[in-house]
Amino acid sequence: MKLYYILAFGTLLCSQLCSSASAAMASEEPYNSGIVIRWKDCKQRIDGFGIAQAGWAKELFAFKNREQVMDKMFGKDGLRLNILRGEIFPHYWENETDKDFNLNDDIHIELSDSDFINKSDDLLRRGQLWLTLKAKNKYHISKLVFSTWSAPAWMKSNGKVSNGRLKTECYTDFANYLAAFYNAYKSKGIAPYAISPSNEPGYAAPWNSSLWTADEMGKFITSYLGPTFRKENIPAKIIFGENPLWAVYMPQLKMVSSKDFTDTILQNYPEAKDFNLIAAGHGYSLSPDIMPIKVDKEYLKTAILPFEMAEKADIPVWITEISDVNPLDISIHDGLKWAVTFHNYLTKANVNAIIWWGGAMPTSNNESLIILDKNRKDFLLSKRYDIFGNFSRYIPEESTRIQVTQSSGIPLLISAYKKDDEYTLVTINSSKQTIQTSLRLDGANINGLLKQYITNEDNSWTEMAIVQENKEYYNLTIPPYSVVTFVGKVRL
Helix, strand or coil: CCCCCCCCHHHHHHHHHHHHHCHHHHCCCCCCCCEEEEEEEEEEEECEEEEECHHHHHHHHCCCCHHHHHHHHHCCCCCCCCEEEEECCCCCCCCCCCCCCCCCCCCCCCCCCHHHHCCCHHHHHHHHHHHHHHHHHCCCCCEEEEECCCCCHHHECCCCCCCCEECHHHHHHHHHHHHHHHHHHHHCCCCCCEEECCCCCCCCCCCCCCECCHHHHHHHHHHHHHHHHHHCCCCCEEEEECCCECCCCCHHHHHHEHHHHHHHHHHHCHHHHHCCEEEEEECCCCCHHHCCCCCCHHHHCCCCCCCHHHHHCCCCEEEEECCCCCECCCCHHHHHHHHHHHHHHHHCCCCCEEEEECCEECCCECCCCEEECCCCCCEEECHHHHHHHHHHCCCCCCEEEEEEEECCCCCCEEEEEEECCEEEEEEEECCCCCEEEEEEEECCEEEEEEEEEEECCCCCCEEEEECCCCCCEEEEEECCCEEEEEEEEEEC
């Protein structure tokens, strides 16, 4: 079950009183001191935040407290996510005459049914259908995206759903398959927002997988999938990229680099830009253990860089998977590590959306935000769940990242966002010291109370208000080892 923390109101109130007591001194600060949000200096649009369930849809479908878990991910009191990522399974069309997506299968199975203890493709399909319908109908999630780990086996060079490649003579069949999936899900009121023809095209994984070169994918999008979607008036965006690493330091690893994959397609197939695209990547690093030669692990980390070619073409850039497989760590220190990672993708790679891999899973590593107990009833919220919420709960969908600066020497990571007359400031303090600073706006005027939401070892989104004591700035106190999100309004 969820672990409730005792909220340290006394400590926080004391911090605020100390902050107020320093107001007179703060008024002497020059205009550019502290934190300054540059209202008119706009960066990328934010499409949102989400999770993938994909191959783990069955585990959530079978979970007896699944409604509570869904609330924790998509509900107002949870993460308030607006993106759900699923899978276009290879076991829908099992042969050339099979055109069934199994959408009439019964999803109203009693949770006491003994079938739930088994693993099967049938339960996985039903689980994804239940999950997607629930996300759409209860939580009004409009950004439903689906990636393809593998085409059906009969379309593959090796006749299997793992490894192999799509047969050239099946390019039309596969494009029709993806279009048919869109139309089938649309018929149930859950039309996909975006579809990806390949998850991790450079990695021949032992699970569902299929290899693609960038040239093969460029040809498929421009000559098959794009024209098929256009002919059938399918508005879904086409996601391309999605390799295991975002970008690489070693040229020898380009085959698993999302940036290199998307750059090659945009460079060699410029006509791809005529279609409705999302450039995407995953945020994993490689283990030295899998390398044939000894390589410093620093060179195997994913490089967090912007996708300049996609940006220049005005193509949204999403990170569609991120997590790690280190032993399970639910602490604030793990949470802060991920806070820094999210910050870097938003401010260095300029991503428009972040999707965490593994919304809710039974796991002994860090793949999941919510850890499901194998008893199918209890679950645990990790601090990375809480930290993700400091972004997903308070950065509105369709907001815009804006420039924010601060005085040198302040050990904070900061990013800012705006939508209409509201702004959000996310601050990350990974140090052991309490940081006191001020917040000003350049290009707009602060207006009224500033709300703050604190996550640290003892708090999860604890809300407090900062009173405007000066017409030009607020005094801020950032506790050690914390992420504090501030939400305010402006007079334009």
